[in-house]
């Protein structure tokens with residue numbers, strides 16, 4: 684009996700140590716992931732800003748269409764980049780708080796705001812995981828092509844946070860890559876389509892297939908989930924009136940409401 688009790692104590696001790704180590708490792712991995720995003724996107728900021736991509740423009744256009752005119756709305760744009768969504772959004776709402784993890788993106792956005800005389804956008808550096816936003820203070824949360832950079836746990840945390848930040852009746856509207864890990868025919872069609880498009884671009888395209896393939900397979904930087912998985916997550920958190928639309932093969936938009 685005494686022996687069994689001691690064994691139990693030892694077991695509890697080691698399980699505790701294991702869980703502690705796992706938590707520390709998880710926190711450090713998350714910090715490392717954020718640092719990586721900050722560095723990668725600061726380096727890519729200018730090329731992303733100058734890039735023209737009709738597919739991405741269509742996704743931004745669809746997010747803006749779903750927002751419509753909301754002259755009284757205070758909006759957030761999370762992972763705003765250099766303002767691809769925040770700048771046109773500013774003309775549809777009362778105010779926009781635009782946040783991005785990469786300082787260079789925020790620098791570019793601020794300079795565009797100044798040049799364009801846009802005064803209702805506040806741009807700041809910060810990560811989706813660490814924004815200090817007051818609960819019940821936001822009418823609209825928007826985001827475009829950012830959430831596939833978050834791990835699945837971080838996506839769930841993000842959706843829960845948005846639910847808290849929104850006023851009753853407020854909406855979360857976002858566009859992103861939306862396909863899973865190849866287990867459904869839809870996923871495989873999207874992946875095949877992406878590969879075909881890149882193959883047409885020659886050597887550069889093959890390089891991107893290899894690079895993105897590794898990132899996608901090992902869920903490193905590129906971690907999209909399917910439209911259906913997003914809908915499940917939003918429902919679980921309590922969102923209602925969830926509308927989805929596939930805009931281009933790889934990407935869709937989702938609009939979800941916090942109940943009144």
Ligand SMILES: C[S@@+](CC[C@H](N)C(=O)[O-])C[C@H]1O[C@@H](n2cnc3c(N)ncnc32)[C@H](O)[C@@H]1O
Pocket residue numbers: 717720721724725731743761762763764765766767768782783784785788809810811812826827828829832
């Ligand atoms: C593909 S770009 C999209 C930029 C912009 N939203 C657009 O529509 O073009 C992804 C952006 O997400 C930002 N980002 C990535 N991970 C982030 C995080 N954890 N928190 C905040 N921003 C993040 C990057 O710095 C980058 O500006």
